[in-house]
Amino acid sequence: MKAQDIMVKNVICVDMDERVPQIIALLQQHKFHHLPVTDQDKLVGIISDRDILRLVSPFIDSVSEQARDLDTLNRAAHQVMTRQPIRVKANTPINDILEWLRKVDISCLPVVDDEDYVIGIITWRDLIHHAKFS
Known part of the structure; x- marks a missing residue:
C-alpha cells in the first residue's frame, strides 16, 4: 500500500498570509487538526491546532485581556507554521510513512x-x- 491509497485528496490549505482567526475558524468548521500552508499553491509549512493553542493568549475575551493578547490574533500563518514540514510523495510506501510518524513524533x-x-494529506487517523x- 502507498500514500495515494489512503491519503485524503481534497485538502484545504491556507495561504501563508492568512490570519489566525481565519485559521481557527477553518480548523473548527472542518474539525481538522492540521492545515497545510501554501505560497502560490506550493507547500511551505503546516499549522496544527496545537500550534494555535500555544500561540493564542488564554486571556482573550476575559476581564484580564490586554492589547498584547489581541496581537496574537493578528499573526499570519507564516509566523505560526512549522516551516519545511516533512512531506511524502503519492508513491511513498505506508511503512515509510509509519516510520516518519513514529520517529519524528508528528x-x-x-x-x-x-x-x-x-495533492493529499495523511494523518495517523487515516x-x-x-x-x-x-
Whole structure:
C-alpha cells in the first residue's frame, strides 16, 4: 500500500498570509487538526491546532485581556507554521510513512507532487482507519 491509497485528496490549505482567526475558524468548521500552508499553491509549512493553542493568549475575551493578547490574533500563518514540514510523495510506501510518524513524533504528513503542490494529506487517523490486523 502507498500514500495515494489512503491519503485524503481534497485538502484545504491556507495561504501563508492568512490570519489566525481565519485559521481557527477553518480548523473548527472542518474539525481538522492540521492545515497545510501554501505560497502560490506550493507547500511551505503546516499549522496544527496545537500550534494555535500555544500561540493564542488564554486571556482573550476575559476581564484580564490586554492589547498584547489581541496581537496574537493578528499573526499570519507564516509566523505560526512549522516551516519545511516533512512531506511524502503519492508513491511513498505506508511503512515509510509509519516510520516518519513514529520517529519524528508528528501526526500528519502532507502528500505533494514533484513540484511541491499539495495533492493529499495523511494523518495517523487515516492509517488506523485503513489498518489491517491479523
